[in-house]
Amino acid sequence: xxxxxxxxxxxxxxxxxxxxxxxxxxxxxxxxxxxxxxxxxxxxxxxxxxxxxxxxxxxxxxxxxxxxxxxxxxxxxxxxxxxxxxxxxxxxxxxxxxxxxxxxxxxxxxxxxxxxxxx
Numbered sequence: 485x486x487x488x489x490x491x492x493x494x495x496x497x498x499x500x501x502x503x504x505x506x507x508x509x510x511x512x513x514x515x516x517x518x519x520x521x522x523x524x525x526x527x528x529x530x531x532x533x534x535x536x537x538x539x540x541x542x543x544x545x546x547x548x549x550x551x552x553x554x555x556x557x558x559x560x561x562x563x564x565x566x567x568x569x570x571x572x573x574x575x576x577x578x579x580x581x582x583x584x585x586x587x588x589x590x591x592x593x594x595x596x597x598x599x600x601x602x603x
Contacts, residue, residue, distance in 0.1 A: 488489065489587055490517035498525040498544045501572065502591030519554045520575030520588070527569075527581035528570050532585055534557035560584030564592055579595070 488506035490513045495501050500518060520531050527534060537544040538557040548555045559582070561575040574595075576587035 485583055485587070486530075487579045487583065489576055489578045490514050491519040491587065492518040492593055493572060493591070494518075494525050494575075495554045496570065498522045498573075506599070509578050511569045514541060515554075516556060516577035517543070517560070520556045520577060521573045522554065522561075522575070522583075523551075523556045524561035524573035524575065525562050525570065526555070528563055530563065530580070531556050531561035531575075535559065556574040560588050562588045562592055566596075 488509035490509045492504045493502040494499060503518065505514060523531050534544065536559045538547050539545065548557045558575050561573060563570045564572045564574060574588050574591040576584045594602065
């Protein structure tokens with residue numbers, strides 16, 4: 485994409501495992517990437533999906549105020565599911581919401597491609 489990114493990975497408990505900030509990535513997106521990953525793991529949903537539930541009049545309206553305001557309700561955070569279990573989450577931030585989603589999904593796909601196959 486030609487955009488420097490901030491990418492965070494959290495474990496099954498929602499704790500930061502890894503973080504990468506590419507040279508030139510927006511400093512203001514550091515916490516957003518981390519919080520997107522954490523949000524996705526805390527609620528076991530993508531942050532894009534949570535955004536649809538957090539609109540005025542919807543069931544999760546105001547949820548972004550929980551957890552000391554660290555819940556992010558726009559795209560870029562996705563749970564990492566392996567062997568039917570959520571084992572963590574990835575969050576990406578620096579571009580548009582659509583770009584953030586694409587980067588998070590690419591990170592998840594890279595994880596899957598590195599897993600050994602069972603024979």
